[in-house]
Amino acid sequence: MTNMYETGLDKCAANYQPMSPLSFLKRAADVWPERTAIIHGSLRRSYGEFYDRSRKLASALQKRGIGKGDTVTVMLSNTPPMLECHQGIPMLKAALHSLNTRLDAAIIAFQLDHAESKLVIVDREFSAVMKEALAIAKVDPLVVDYDDPDYGDDAPYPKGEMIGSLEYEALVAEGSDDFAWSLPDDEWDAIALNYTSGTTGNPKGVVYHHRGAALMAYNNTVHAAVGGGAVYLWTLPMFHCNGWCFPWTLALTGSTHVCLRWVRAKPIFDAIADHGVTHLCGAPIVMSMLIGAADEERRDFPQNVIFNTAAAPPPGSVLAAMADAGFEVVHLYGLTEVYGPSVVNEWKSEWNTLDREERAAKKARQGVRYAGLEDLGVLDPDTMEPVEADGQAIGEVMFRGNIVMKGYLKNEEATQSAFEGGWFHSGDLGVMHEDGYIELKDRSKDIIISGGENISSIEVEDALYKHESVASCAVVARPDDKWGEAPIAYIELKSGHQPDAEALKQHCYERLARFKVPKDFIFEEIPKTSTGKIQKFKLRDRSKDEA
Template identity: 75%
Template structure:
C-alpha cells in the first residue's frame, strides 16, 4: 500500500536546505549589524564587519583556486582571524584544519602532508615551529602571515619572523565583501579537520560535517544556558575541537567574542569585569588560575559567570572557591570525535541538600547525553551488550548520533573499528548509574589529560626508550593541583649505566612538545607480569601514594 505521506511530497529547495553554521552568522549580521561581535585588545568588530571580513577571506581563497575538498590549515591563537576562518573557509566549501599551537614540528609536518594543506595561515607567534614543519613536510602550501597588531607588550616571547609570501590583512583586503558564498552541496560534506593526540603511531584526522557542527551550536546554546547577546571569553583554545564549536555557537544568539591570547589571571578578571563576560570554558588549570590569583589581579563583577569544564571533575574545594569568586561550574564530557562535549552533568536542585560527600559523588559523574546525541551507553565491547546500570560494572562508554564525527581521514580501518557494532567506541571505561548518568573510571589507552591537553603515555615512553641508559620505563598520570594530571616516568636503567633525572628530562625535551615532558623521573624496578608486560596499575598506585 502506498504511503500517502510520501506521495508527491518531495524534497526541493523550498523545503529542504543543508544545515550549516554559516547561515547563523549571516542571520546575526542581518539582524544585529551594529552589535559588537568581537573584542580583541583595542579592536571592536561589529557583526556587519565580521560577516564582511569572512566574505573577503572566502573571496580571497577562491581567487587562489581554493574550493571543495581543499584543506586550509591555520595555526592561530584566539584572535579575530581564527573566528573569520571558521566561516570564511567553509564558505568556499573548503575544510578548516586548526593546528594545536603546542605541537612540535614533526607532528605538524605530518598533519600538513596527511591533510594535503593548500593554504597555511600562521600567527607570527608560531612562525618558528611552522617554518621547521614546512621544511620537513612534502606539502607546499601558500603561506600567509598574521601579524597581530594587539600583540601584548608583556608577551612571554617576541614575535617570530615572517615566513609567508603574503600578509593576512593584505590577503583579506583583496577579497570581495559582497562575495557570493556557496552553501554546502550536502550537510554531510566535510567542514573541519581536527587531529587526535595519537595514542599509537601517527595522530588520526577527525572529520566534522556541517550537520554535526550546526546541531552542536544549538546544543551548546541550550546546555551552556547562553542567552541573547551573551558575552563569551576565549580561554579555551579554538584549536581544541574547533573550540567545542563555540565559534559557530555565538552567532546563534548574536553574542560577543572576547579574544584572549594567553590564559593569565589579570587579563581574565579584567575582561570579565570590563566586558560583562557571561560564559567561558576551560580545563581545571583555568579554574586554578582564577581562584589562586593574587589579590591585585582579581576584580569584582556583579554577574554570575558560567564556567564549562570538560576534564576531570573538579574537587569540592575548587567548586567552592569558584562559587565564592562568582562562577557557576558546569561539568561536561566528550572527545574530539564528538565535536567536543557530548554529555552534561545535569544538576538536580535537590542534590544541593546532600552533604559534602554526597554532592562530590554527584558532581564526579560525566552525566547524560547532549540533546542532539541520540545514544549514550556503557557496553561490553566484546559482546556489545549494555552493562548493568548499577554504578559498579565497568564497560566502554559509547556514543551514537549526529554529533559523532564523519570518520577518520584516509583511515578506513580505524573508522570501522571506532564504529564497530553501530556505536562509536570512545576508548574510555566507565559505569552507568541507576539514574542513567555515566561516570568514567579509567582510560583504556592510558591517555593523560594535563591542562586540557591529551598526552599519550606510549609516545612519552617511546621518547624515553631512545635514551641509551633506559632499559625499561612506564609513564602514568599523577594528580596535580594546577594541571589536573601530569605525566611522571618510572625508569629502570641498564645494568652498570648511570643517568640523572635532569638528564632524562632534557633528553625528552629534545623529542617532545614541552607539555608532554615528564614532570618527574623516578628510578625504580619496573613491575612486570610473568610474561614481561609492564603493570601500569602498580605504577599508578606508586604515583598515587607518592
C-alpha cells in the first residue's frame, strides 16, 4: 500500500540525475575556466582546456566506434592524458581500464582479453612490453601511442618505439569541440575496471560504478582534507584504484594536479617547493624515501603538506620522523574493492597531549569508516557476529555501502563469495578497540601459527622498524618441524649499516614475546609492487622452497 509520500512524487529529469564524478569537471570549467588544472613539466593547462580536451577525446573515441559497454585500456604514467582518459572515456559511457605499468606481457595479455579491450592507449615508455602482450592476446584493439614531449633528458628509461596506428594528440585532434556528452544512463553503470590478481585462479576484475566514484570524490574532500585551492602531487599511481579517485576529486574544489612520472626524492621536494604542493599520497615506502633523502635532494618549503598513506600500517618510527620533517600524515585504509581507502584514522585533539610513542600508536591504527561508507565491522567470518570490542579479539574486517564495488567482472562465483552474508569480506584480520577504531593485525594468509600460537607479522615488523638500521622489512612463516611454522624476517638495511642478525634478535627480545622473535634474518632487497607494497607471497613461496 502506498502512502502520501509515494503518490505523485516520482523521479523526473528535474529532480533526479544519475550521480557521476563527470559533472565535477564541467562545473570546474564553468567556475574556474582560467585556473591551472594540470602542471606537467613545462605544460600548464587550465580547467577550461582540461574540459575541452576531455570532450574532444570522448568525441574522437566515439568516431572510432567506442560506446557504452566497451573497455578502453590505458598503460600510462601520471601524465595529462591519464587525467583526460579518466574524464573522456566515461563521457562515452565506456569503462576505463588502467594497467599497472609494472606488469609483465602475459598478465597484460590476460587482462586485455578478459576486459575485451577495444582500444589501447600506451605511453612509449611501456611500448615494448605492450607490443609483446598484444602478440599474445586474442583481442585486436586499435593501438594509440602517447609520445610525451616532457619525457625529460634525465629519464631513467629510454622511450620505446611507436607501436600504434596513430599518436594520442592526433586522436584528440579528430574530436569535435562541441561534442555533447551525457551522464550515464544509470549511476550504477560501470565507470572503471581495476584488476587485483594475475592469470591463474579466479580473475579479479573489480568494477566501479559512477555513484561510488562520485561519493569517493566527496569523501576525499572531507577525509583527505582536499579543500579549495589545494595543489596535489601525483606520487600515487593513477592506475592504482584509479588513483584513489583523486583524478575526479580535484575538480570539486578547483584544485591543481601536479603530474610526476617517476617517484624520486628530489623531484618530489622540487615540486613541493616550486609549485606549493599541499597534498600527496603514497605507501609507507614513499615516506621512507622522503625522510631518508640526502641533503642535496631536499628543499625547504613553508607550507604544511598533508601526506595520505595507506597499505601496510606505517611503523611508528616512520610516522614520528614524518611529523618532525613537517609532513602531516593522515593514515587511511582500504582495498581496490572499496575504491581505495575508505577508512580513516580520524584524529582527536586530545591525543595531541600524549607522548611521542603513544601518539604514534594511535596514528598507526586504521580508524573509522568514511562518511560515505555505511558500515564497517570486525566480524567472525563463520558466525558473521561482531567480535568483542576489546582490542584483542581478532576477526575479519568487513565493509558495506555505496563505495563497495559492483563486483568482479565475469565472475559471479567470486562476487557472491566476496559478498556473502551481506558484507564485503576483505580478507584482512583485525581488532576493534573500545572507541570503535579498527586496527589491522594481518592478512588472513599472513598470520603465522607457531606451536598453536598466532603471531601477527605486522607486530613483529613494527618492532623491527624501531631498529635504526632497518629501512624495510617483511616477516613471513617458514615451515618448521617442531613448531609447524616459525617467523623469519627479510631485511633491507639503511645506507651505511651492516647486517647484524644478533643485534636485531636482541632488539626483538626486548620488545616481543620470545616465540614471536624471528628464527632467521635474511638481508636482501625485498620485492615490492609499483605502489610500494611488499609482495609477501613471493617471500612466503621462497621460504617454503628453502625449508
